[in-house]
Amino acid sequence: MISSNHFLLHILFHLFTTATLADLPGTWQLLVPNAGVSSMHTAVTRFNTVVLLDRTNIGPTRKHLRPGHCRTDPNDPVLKHDCYAHSVLLEPDTGKLRPLMILTDTWCSSGQFLPDGTLLQTGGDGDGVKKIRKFTPCRASAVCDWEELGEVELAHGRWYSTNQILPDGSVIIVGGRAATSVEFFPARHGAGAVNFPFLVETEDTQMDNLYPYVHLLPNGHLFVFANNRAVLYDYTNNNVLKQYPQLAGGPRNYPSAGSSVMLALTGDYSSATIVVCGGAEYGAFIDRNSDSPAHGSCGRIEAMISDPIWEMEDMPFGRIMGDMVMLPTGEVLIINGAQAGTQGFELASNPCLYPVLYRPDTPVGLRFMTLNPGSVPRMYHSTANLLPDGRVLIAGSNPHYFYKFNAEFPTELRIEAFSPEYLLPEKANIRPVIVELPGKISYASGFDVVVTVELPVVGIVEVNLASAPFATHSFSQGQRLVKLAVSSAIPAGLGSYRITCTAPPDGRVAPPGYYMLFAVNTGVPSVAKWVQLI
Template identity: 85%
Template structure:
């Protein structure tokens, strides 16, 4: 007898045989043939540039720093004088790259944009264990670089931790390897750290509590998921308010390599639904079994209900190390990863080249659509980020300790973009263009967005706010999409429409900061413009 997962996998493989790639939605393009570094951590800035960040202490990359800008570190185990870049700033519209200077080790670190648009970057290994760094973005033609804070450091070393911006604009930093506490930036407690026993309870012999999935709910509390468990955490009073039911299917966090996303906040923004998908079989990491099949189960829970339960369904096939990207439409792209093994160096096989589209409004059993496959394996240390033009930037993949180019899954320096079906040329006449938008909006305030559309608008044009998360290790820290309350589009001249919008009510629904604003017409998004929510 086939198990349900095996049967689904068999049917999917049969589907592939019958249908050619050309029949599946989505298109791929190569943006950069050689970025010089493999991006373990990736973030999109409000200037439409992309921060690429690997780690130091690994020897040469394929991109050099500017002349006379070498990093000198007598404790570096590989290069005491390192003249290679381990970070870069990419301009996707031109493919231009500028090397950035990073001094301390950012291996498996964490990050989050602050309310002023600065990228906060925390922790890592070695000399980066307690380090706090900032990157203040600038126009592509200007100069900006990493700043390593000297007067401020983390209270506890943070390696494999998760960051989340809070309603007041501060950031909570959760967990890390051998660390079962939380702390804040700026610090809000005398010793800087608060014990969080849940992380100890969620730890197993594989350390499946690393890179916990942290989502800020619209009630102001945190949904924190580690291993196969989740809690509702009141971080203000340091109280666990609720223990959620265990998620069936085994561990989902690093190194078992599932992924998670909070679905779009809609209507009155009072409810929030979390999805957790994929993961490795328990024991795959310990036993280093690279051929252990991943599972494809997904759990979905309405985290704000008084009596929440997990609703289970299966993806068409198993996946580990997949990235879940919130699209402007409210759908979720699941991309990258492998079908066997676990996270870690040389620990996975069978690259998963087929993206999936998760359609949350469809009934169970019909939510997943298989998309056009890529050709580049994106294994351990891959990333995926939504760009303002609606494409998804795909970067990274280095399943080796050093850069290695003569293996089955070599260090990957190519950067690609995946275009969902909504960017097909035949949909161009439905695509709105935002022509008027305020630079700043206030909580609960009304404002107008003016768009132009080639074809007459039929129905409601959505106005959706998308955050710019920090993507690393199969989880996008701080990712959220908020659908605003809008009026019907009112004609305002030839092909122009005015849409009255209401901003999110407070920082619990959307923390302060810069957001991409998308107008979405019958499922087709505009190019985003940036707005600051104050």
């Protein structure tokens, strides 16, 4: 029997815990109860639709292809004649889903948007390892689908590689299992790949150099991180310009799965800060140890100074397979993942349901804020993507080889949205609304953005460009946020304000393509409008 004192303590603990959770920032929303596929790869298009993509060799999904559009593949180990969709197009505002046709296996592939808004998708497993695919987005009322390029293919098979758009609008494809090289799309100097010895040097017995973290710096070179090391890479001359200090805390890339972002570029764009967070203990993958504690450490480094060092700090939770999402404000959302194990099928436990906000301008030791927890475990093969309305779309999680719905951590078909604190209703009166801006902006040019705000503007309204990355395996390929030089907001009548902005100086700061343009007033972002930077 429970004593009255114990019962009272139990009630007080319950009330305290409930109140604490209710007071944590952020809210959750179920967008789609069944997307039909578990999204291993996710990307947001300029038409405010979302491409969800899984592998093809998993057998039946929960979404059929359109009648007459079945895939016939004699080499498929599960379904030779496959009438199920393995990719869908989602309208987040309505929840509508449309099946897409993908022909070759996209398991652990890579992607990047091209300057014209086309999604380039490369590699995979099996018959997809050398394939190049394109998805040209269209409005929700039209019909668009995947296209497999027949006339060109990758020089090296690419499985677990990383894509990054370059200043000239081409794409570099880095690494992959058994591919210690880089290549380009379109191919440079004819077809072929270029050996990249750094990927040989960082390969260990569990191949912790897969899905390398690749960031284009505003000096035009690449910051490439693999395992626990990083280099400054001149891809034009295939030359390593700098070896950065080793990051303490063990391996950070697949399968030991931390995550990484480049913080917002601002000012004169003469500096770039890289953050790498989380990861698994070395050996957890080899030993198939799902109980091995995840790392909670983060390293932060100034990539463009002469003698950079890693500044270390700890997250509130150890985390593997977390996704780091650049928010329109310049803060970073860390979400999804687990507190033990490693990447791989059946290899993680103790899901980390608590998102964390990383506030880069706060002193070290005070940068992390714990947010309102979700209720859906998002582990292996989950994704997180910024939406134009400021929410973060959360998809996927399939820690099993096939779709499995009766497991402790089932295959996840639900799509959720997490709303940061800046979307609280009480902040609506300071949330700007963009009413005027050009559809295209040219490098180094001036242009105006007109916004309306319910309450008078106090101070500077930021205007920030956010890319639409390709999110997969705890890293968002091509993710960047650029804060533009702006004038003070000038009243323009009827509650509107005119802000004069200067576009990025060149493609090293922001490669050509479509960006979400946000106006941010006192930490509260507008709904973004898409602009093309040319």
